[in-house]
Amino acid sequence: MRPDRSIKIAPSILSADFADFGQEIEAIEAQGADWVHVDVMDGHFVPNLTFGPPAIAAFRRHVTTVMDVHLMIAPVDPYIDAFARAGADVLTAHLEAGPHIHRTLQAIRGAGCKAGLALNPGTGIDGVENLLDMVDLVCVMTVNPGFGGQKFIHSQIDKVKRLRALIGDRPIHIEIDGGITPETAPLMAAAGADVLVAGSAVFKGGSVENPAPYGENIRAIRAAAEAATGVMA
Ligand code: DX5
Ligand code: ZN
Numbered sequence: 001m002r003p004d005r006s007i008k009i010a011p012s013i014l015s016a017d018f019a020d021f022g023q024e025i026e027a028i029e030a031q032g033a034d035w036v037h038v039d040v041m042d043g044h045f046v047p048n049l050t051f052g053p054p055a056i057a058a059f060r061r062h063v064t065t066v067m068d069v070h071l072m073i074a075p076v077d078p079y080i081d082a083f084a085r086a087g088a089d090v091l092t093a094h095l096e097a098g099p100h101i102h103r104t105l106q107a108i109r110g111a112g113c114k115a116g117l118a119l120n121p122g123t124g125i126d127g128v129e130n131l132l133d134m135v136d137l138v139c140v141m142t143v144n145p146g147f148g149g150q151k152f153i154h155s156q157i158d159k160v161k162r163l164r165a166l167i168g169d170r171p172i173h174i175e176i177d178g179g180i181t182p183e184t185a186p187l188m189a190a191a192g193a194d195v196l197v198a199g200s201a202v203f204k205g206g207s208v209e210n211p212a213p214y215g216e217n218i219r220a221i222r223a224a225a226e227a228a229t230g231v232m233a
Contacts, residue, residue, distance in 0.1 A: 003171040007225045008195045009218050010035035010068050010175070013059070014050065015148045015199030021055075023208040025062040031215035032222075035066040035090075037177070037197045040083070042073035045097055046146035053082040060087030068195075070118065070177065072145045073097065076104050084111035092116025092139050092175075095127050105134040116175070120145065121153050125163045135172055137195070138163060142188070143178030148199035152179030157191050164192025182220040186228030196225060 011033045016024035025036055038059060043049040060067060069088040073079065074097040083091055091113040093104045101117070108115040116137035117128065121144060128138060140160055143150035156176075163174060175195035176188045185196050198221055206213030 003169060005194045005229075007189060007222055007229065008034035008173075009202075009222050010037040010066075010195055010197045011202040011214075011218070012037040012039055012070075012148060012177075012197050012199035014039040015203040017208065020208050021059055022062040024203075025059060027206075027208055027211040028202065028214050028218070029063070029065055031211050032218040033065060033202075033214075035068045035195065036063050037068045037070060037199075038088075040069060040071050040073060041146065045074040045094065046072040048146040053079070053086040056083060056086035056088060063087075066090065068092070068116075068175075068197075070116075070139065070197075071097075072118075077107055080104070080107045080111050080113075084108075084113050088113050090114040090116050090137060092118050092137060094118045094120065094145075095123055096120055101127075102131065102134060105131060109134070118145075118177070119159075121156055125159060125166060128163065128166065132167065132170060132172065137173040137175055138167070139175040139177050139197075140193070141177050142180070142184070145178075150179055152181070152184045154187075157187055160188055160191035160193055180221065182224040185221045185225040189225035190228040196221060 011028045041048045041050040066089045068090045076093045091108045105115045114136040118139040142156045174193040176193045177197040180198040181201040
């Protein structure tokens with residue numbers, strides 16, 4: 001059976017109102033989000049600090065789609081069970097976060113989550129080759145991790161093309177994270193990505209009181225990506 005390659009939009013709540021996560025999550029889901037992308041940052045692996053398992057458990061009470069948790073932390077292993085218990089559906093660890101990524105991915109699946117592998121812009125895809133049986137998703141960073149609102153790194157387009165060829169028909173999502181807009185989304189969809197994370201491009205112009213722009217922004221990104229691939233949901 002051919003894997004689902006339909007375009008999925010995953011708004012990153014890093015760009016949401018930090019005083020109103022529950023309402024923001026409900027708003028983006030009501031406005032068409034397919035997944036909810038949650039950026040966990042430890043101030044060590046990346047130069048920013050966000051939230052831990054207790055916050056994830058609180059978000060879980062509002063997420064009805066897929067909670068896609070992006071772990072920008074090192075080490076990863078000591079925290080996997082806590083994030084899984086908090087309700088993550090997908091747990092994505094960075095290849096660069098430590099020397100034993102195979103064990104990390106084993107632990108993520110062992111904890112009952114889908115396993116994601118994230119690659120920083122400076123990391124090649126050769127490290128993925130021996131992990132294709134261990135991952136459900138590969139996240140290609142198109143910004144250097146740590147902040148929303150950064151500029152898309154175009155050199156990653158070729159990496160995605162090569163990654164899609166490496167993955168072939170395996171049921172592995174290619175997720176793009178950073179600088180996704182209606183202008184950059186088609187570039188990555190055409191290269192073979194199916195999950196598009198977008199923070200600033202989704203939340204711009206809207207609010208919990210006025211969520212309509214969230215829906216307009218999500219539809220614009222989705223339409224641009226689908227036009228580039230012809231794959232409708
Ligand atoms: C960056 C995060 C991204 C970021 C995306 O470290 O992993 O998910 O929130 O934000 P935008 O879409 O604004 O680049
Ligand atoms: Zn992210």
